[in-house]
Amino acid sequence: MTDTGFALPDDTARALYLAILRDGGRIRIADVVEEDAQTVQTLMDLGLLKPYVLDGSLSAVDPRSVTARIGADLRAAGTRLLTRAEELPDVFGDLTVAYDAASRRRDRSGSTRVVEGMENIRHQVSQLSEELRHEALCAHPGGARPVDAADDTVNHARRFLETGGSIRTLYQSAARLDASTVRLAARLTGIGCHIRVAAFSFPKMLIFDRTVAVVAAAPGVTSAAVIDDPAVVDFLVRTFELHWQDAEGVNWASLASGSSEPSVPEQVGRLLARGLTQRAIATRLGLGERTVAAHIARLRDQYDAETLFQLGWQMRGAHDA
Template sequence: MTDEPGPAERALYLAAVRGGGRLLPEDLAPDDRPTVAALVARGLLTPAPTGYTAANPSALGDRIGAELRHRATRLLVHAERLPGALRPLAHAYEELHRPSGPATAPEDAAAVPPCISELLAGCREELLATHSDPHPAEVLRRTLGQDLTLLRRGCALRTLHRPATLDDPDARLQLALRSRQGAHLRVLDEPYEQVLVFDRAVAVIPAAEDPDRGAVVTDPTTVGYLVAHFERDWARATPADPDPDAPHPTTVRIGRLLARGLTQRAVALRLGLSERTVAAHISRLRDRYGARTLFHLGWHLRGEHHG
């Protein structure tokens, strides 16, 4: 199966959308069965008691995009490692074909990549980092000292987190300690790769063979690729305010879309959320601004974002 739906899949999915988001068994011809199976496998159609329901394609695009970025990153890292991995074989071949004469010492093995603490010590301008740890507070406590040292040295620190990180009071406190020293924090409720980039020259990503270990990347093209994707994700992310009284980043994002004139239903479709979830966030915004109606809320939000 290719990454993108074929013409038959697209046509059948659009037929489901035109039919109110549903496909009934009587709407399907026998030749449609393989196409329906492919759409179900992709997650674009969901089986229901009365037929099939169309799903939001944005989730599929995010998932496949993340898989492709992950695959591309691994290929680039493999391309960088391959010459070093083949170096002992190349040396043996060269020895075999070397003219007879005094023996020469073999070329030294590639140096072991420096550890993260050494990279932090050598960082002079900026550290870019994405975090998707299952226990964010624990990791943030462990790295607080090195992050504060980096900031006090005058380096910029930009970190990207999952929205769930702000739901943890301990993690929120750890982020606040960094924010007070000038760190810039954002949250993104979309798939992204975990990476550290030091001075846009050296990157560390999880090693393919062991996610708990890091692979150091120094190839300029590969590092540039990782930086470009970090900047893309950063632009799509929501600034994180670790203040306990600050609204949730999803609430902030919904408020921005409402301020642009989108309806509750349009916001739900844009963010891939249920209308009930969006309504709950809108209720919090109305309480925050004392808005009696959605029109008044939009007026307050437009004034805040354009003031």
């Protein structure tokens, strides 16, 4: 069946139509065997067979005429569907107004609402995820990440990224020691997500389109605060950005494949030896410039270099040796 209800000929119907053509383009109704009755009816419904009552026969019809008729019907149906699509905002208008009036959005000047229980928290996060349009910022402290719904996580992220959205996630360094987390991170970064790790502690938070944030409301994971106060959300965004700049990029695909990943200072040194600037190195490795600067400072002490040019020259010699 097509989207508009037309039953297009399957292989059986096509084979019967071709057989009728080979027999001269006509078949007597009385000669139709029981097992072909439904197939004959399909061809008649399409218009590929035309009945003649007077002599009790069915004649094959030129497919071009059928194509023209069905094409016109499909175009008309498409126009009707487009019209219905344009009417959808009005059809759902009262429901949208009611949803906006719900408790989560009762005070648009800024509010904080506490959600209790993991099931309610998951429901709230799911709603916010469905409404997400532009950007998700995620900070997940701790080590290993839950991967029981890895496929759903990747598929949801893929659909969002395909609409032009962006996802940045912050893990703690211990996350790259867990094989399941590494495999999940490799899949997510492979489709366009950005995931960094931080050696320091940070609060758990989810920020949706820089307008709504979900943070822990108490120790543990059974209470969360949903915040849409612009000033508070802006503070949380700035906090996330500061942590993001200080975090380090990880070659998740390399870790997932079991390859040994060069240490971050080694990667910085190699790029510095190739003549890249501090900013270019930060961009290439997905690091904050302050993190790169700290690595370079340690490398200068290690190589007793007074300038970046001297450090780059010495490291180039070390790599060429």
